Amino acid sequence: MVSMDTAHMEALIGMLVVLALFALMILPAAIGIAHERRIDRQLRQAGTARDTTRVTPRAPAGHTSASAGHTSRRDATSQHTARAA
Structure with missing residues (x-):
């Protein structure tokens, strides 16, 4: 019976x-x-804190693109650099 206890241990x-x-x-x-x-x-807390404190930038009074007489629209070719063929 002693060997049984040893086996269990x-x-x-x-x-x-x-x-x-x-x-x-x-x-x-x-x-x-x-x-x-x-x-x-x-990261979630930082993102929600940034979203709540985000302020939309405003143009200074009297300096809108419409009052400047030109638009800032560019055609697609001015966005790309020339590449050699």
Whole structure:
């Protein structure tokens, strides 16, 4: 009967070792997931704070493009640089 208790103790120790190794393998992934969730939360908070404080720029009084007499529209060719054939 003494050998039965020893077998149970060895099985318990083996199971605890396996669980400890499993925890050591899972721990870095769990830490990484928690870190990424914290960063995502901070980015969301920064984005909503930026959206609420965003001010639309205004042109100074009397300096609109219509009153200047020209428009700022460009044709498509002025946007691209010339390329050699």
